Amino acid sequence: MKIFHCNRCAQLLFYENVRCERCDSLLGYVPEQREISAFEDAGDGCWRSLHPEANGALFRQCHNYAVENVCNWMIPADSPDTLCRSCQLTRTIPNLSEPENRLYWYRLEVAKRRLLYTLAGLDLDVPSREADPEHGLAFEFLADGSDGERVMTGHDNGLITLNIAEADDAHREKVRTAMGEPYRTLLGHFRHETGHYFFSQLIETEPRWLEPFRGLFGDERADYGEALEAYYREGAPADWQASYISAYATMHPWEDWAETWAHYLLIVDVLDTSTSYGLALVPDDPREPTLTDRTPVEDASFGNLMKRWFPLTYALNSLNRSLGMPDGYPFTLAAPVVEKLRFVHRVIAAAGDRSAGKRSPSAHQQSPAQAQ
Structure with missing residues (x-):
């Protein structure tokens, strides 16, 4: 993650900031430039970027920024979209009638945006399912059911499901300890699940990579269900x-x-x-x-x-x-x-x-x- 500064007063900023703490300028991330920009009100819901690379271009806030306060990305003023590139990837949000779920949603979106920043820096394209139904990516943020039904975090053909309980620090730490894991974070979940997605996009579709993959990681054609049962029955090898x-x-x-x-x-x-x-x-x-x-x-x-x-x-x-x-x-x-x-x-x-x-x-x- 690069260093960002306010374009109005040069205050140091974080990627997640929405207001400059020194001059109170509205801040927003412009994915086309991979920059946090300060903005001035241009009227009619538009904001003029003060970033020198923007040349005074006009933007609108993502709906989830302006209304829901869980985003800080901007959209070009002439775009027909109401959601930014990041929020377009979220197909299902938590039930907001539960008070704590808005905080969990915010934390999930923050982690997702950090992931997308890294992927963009590596020139890895992440289309939405709406833009590319066959190869696109989508996220669902779901909670366990009141009837005891568990939501499993995982990936299925471009659909990544995350249990929103992972956004609860106490719960995640409890699971991390119970599972004997040295490291468990929201961002880590996003990185891991997109690994499954990019395996299908970059390895399965490229014959030149498949054999080298099997030489290093093993044969992916091995029965996954049997492997899962064996792992939870026997655990990992001692070495x-x-x-x-x-x-x-x-x-x-x-x-x-x-x-x-x-x-x-x-x-x-x-x-x-x-x-x-x-x-x-x-x-x-x-x-x-x-x-x-x-x-x-x-x-x-x-x-x-x-x-x-x-x-x-x-x-x-x-x-x-x-x-x-x-x-x-x-x-x-x-x-x-x-x-x-x-x-x-x-x-x-x-x-x-x-x-x-x-x-x-x-x-x-x-x-x-x-x-x-």
Whole structure:
């Protein structure tokens, strides 16, 4: 995530901000520019962007921004749409007659927008089901039924369902502890489930990737139901950390891919943020972890990403321990896991180059050497 500033007063901003705390300007995210802009009221429900790249263009607030207060994305004033690109992906929202559900909806949308920001930076297109019924993506945010019926978070042919209870911090922490998971977040759920979606879009439809995938992750044709039963009956192998990013990744090749995909997005997002903020590690003792490389993530080779990842996570965990908090990065990357991450990097780089090529030559495009 890059650094944003108010275009009126230069105040530092966060991606989720809707008002500048210094000058009170309305703020909104413009996905076409991947920028947070300050706006001035232009009348008739329109807002004029003050961002220099917008050249005074007019925008409207997404309906879920102006009315529901769960969004902060803007729509071009001449667009027929009432919902922004992000909100168009949400097919079902929580029942708002339950008071706490609006907060859960807001948290879910925040996590989804962060995911979409990362995917856009990787040139990965995410069409809605309305725009592309065959290949589009949709989200449903559902609650357990009063009759005890459970909503399972998961993916089914482009439809991602999330149980809104995951937006309840206390509930999510309880489940995380019960499941023995070191890491469980809303954003992590979105990353994981879109991994399943992109498997169908990028691996199943590309013969050149399918055999290499099976060599690394296993044969995805193995019966999923049987694998699921076996996992919850027997658990993960005792030595799972030698080959997998998580215990759950051992369940089936599809889950191994989704967990690895989610982890790659985590790495890219964190490195992008640290690079944007100019974070550097320059210890007095040169033997200590050092980080000075500021190569933009979209231009970095896989080897470059990994070289920077260790010192950054070492510092992150050290800072968390100083705060009395658990490690922010409670993972170990064994050599087979690194190779799986490398494969994800190659698939995304190829897909991003293909997508960027359809638009125009882009700085996001990588050479074959950079994609390795």
